[in-house]
Amino acid sequence: MGRAGRTGRDFKVRPKAIRRALHPCAVSRYSRQEILPQIGKAGQEALRRSRVTVVGLGAIGSVTAALLGRAGVGHLRLIDRDVVEISNLQRQALFTEADVDRPKAVVARERLAAVNSEVAVEALAKDVNPANAEDLLAGAGLVLDGTDNMETRLLLNDVSLKARVPWVYAGAVATRGMVLAIVPGRTACFRCLVHDVPPPGTLETCDTAGILNAASSAVASMQATEALRLLLGEPASGRLLLYEAWTQELQRLKLARRADCPACGLGRYEFLERRGAEVIVGLCGRNAMSVDPVRSEAISLEAVAGKLGKVARLRGADGILIAEIDRYTITLFVDGRAVIKGTEDPAVARSVYARYIGS
Numbered sequence: 382m383g384r385a386g387r388t389g390r391d392f393k394v395r396p397k398a399i400r401r402a403l404h405p406c407a408v409s410r411y412s413r414q415e416i417l418p419q420i421g422k423a424g425q426e427a428l429r430r431s432r433v434t435v436v437g438l439g440a441i442g443s444v445t446a447a448l449l450g451r452a453g454v455g456h457l458r459l460i461d462r463d464v465v466e467i468s469n470l471q472r473q474a475l476f477t478e479a480d481v482d483r484p485k486a487v488v489a490r491e492r493l494a495a496v497n498s499e500v501a502v503e504a505l506a507k508d509v510n511p512a513n514a515e516d517l518l519a520g521a522g523l524v525l526d527g528t529d530n531m532e533t534r535l536l537l538n539d540v541s542l543k544a545r546v547p548w549v550y551a552g553a554v555a556t557r558g559m560v561l562a563i564v565p566g567r568t569a570c571f572r573c574l575v576h577d578v579p580p581p582g583t584l585e586t587c588d589t590a591g592i593l594n595a596a597s598s599a600v601a602s603m604q605a606t607e608a609l610r611l612l613l614g615e616p617a618s619g620r621l622l623l624y625e626a627w628t629q630e631l632q633r634l635k636l637a638r639r640a641d642c643p644a645c646g647l648g649r650y651e652f653l654e655r656r657g658a659e660v661i662v663g664l665c666g667r668n669a670m671s672v673d674p675v676r677s678e679a680i681s682l683e684a685v686a687g688k689l690g691k692v693a694r695l696r697g698a699d700g701i702l703i704a705e706i707d708r709y710t711i712t713l714f715v716d717g718r719a720v721i722k723g724t725e726d727p728a729v730a731r732s733v734y735a736r737y738i739g740s
Contacts (some may be wrong), residue, residue, distance in 0.1 A: 410499070411453050424613050429499075431612045434458040436509055436537060438485040440472040440592060441551050441558075442527020446602035447475055449525075449608060450493040456501045457493065461485040461527075462671055463664065464507035464701065464712055464721060471577060472594035486715075487699050491581060506700065508673045508718050509657045514540045521609055524548035525604060529586075529664065532578050532652065537570035538563070539653035542644055547611050551604040553574040555590040556627040558600030561636070562607040562617040563607060569619060569636035570645040596626035661727045669722040670730035682718045689737060711731055 465480040478603040490504035588663040623632040693704040707722040
């Protein structure tokens with residue numbers, strides 16, 4: 382009886398002890414990471430001091446951003462030119478049905494803030510182009526590629542080399558993906574791998590080949606791991622990681638720096654120097670074009686809405702205006718950039734912009 386009584390008294394005390402042990406002040410958010418010998422408390426503090434910019438919040442960028450936010454990277458700048466579409470939800474983990482038509486960068490900031498309030502998150506609903514790339518990436522200690530086209534990646538490569546900031550390329554299509562960590566002056570750069578923008582129609586896209594969500598998520602995990610290694614001072618391997626998700630095969634190819642590489646070999650930043658009055662880029666698998674007139678001032682969405690009210694169906698939120706006109710859908714951002722859905726012809730996209738938004 383006495384033994385049973387003691388057991389009963391002990392049982393009443395244990396929940397309080399457990400609650401004290403589980404109190405936020407007692408258990409670190411990052412305790413499971415700090416146990417790892419590769420990280421530890423010193424490494425966690427290094428992550429807290431880190432500044433990372435993620436360019437593109439699609440299938441790879443959204444997952445990578447979520448992993449780094451949960452890991453405690455102290456400052457994340459999230460850049461994406463697009464809005465959430467229903468077809469994104471198959472693979473882009475930060476978004477829900479309620480987010481359709483909202484800017485991806487804004488939604489991503491909200492999600493990450495809800496997950497980890499200790500991380501400072503910037504959201505920039507902008508297109509990265511030669512006119513603004515250096516400003517948008519300024520201050521980053523590491524840049525992560527979540528983009529969907531080679532021209533932007535070659536631009537990121539130029540900015541990285543010029544500023545001597547490491548970046549991690551990642552791409553996925555169908556069931557395959559690639560990851561490469563690039564450290565200026567130490568590894569091969571992206572232009573050592575891709576000499577120039579391939580001709581239109583020569584590369585598979587998610588529109589022509591599809592995308593397995595497990596493939597893009599796996600590639601994002603590999604990119605996040607490379608990012609954490611670099612932030613913690615680990616040397617880049619200089620190897621291109623090739624992953625085939627359906628057969629679960631991984632290859633690691635050593636890349637050598639090319640002495641004749643225009644970028645890292647000869648110091649020419651040709652994609653960064655392509656500053657013009659307008660940037661028009663196709664969006665992967667979207668039947669859409671991004672038109673950026675590279676304005677220096679914001680535009681009035683209210684004024685544009687007033688002009689289009691009689692000819693278009695309008696809706697808007699979070700600093701964007703969406704206009705459905707004829708067979709086109711125009712998503713207009715406050716900086717003047719627009720996504721023209723309904724064409725893959727740059728000339729048509731330019732014409733639609735001029736007709737309805739202005740020059």
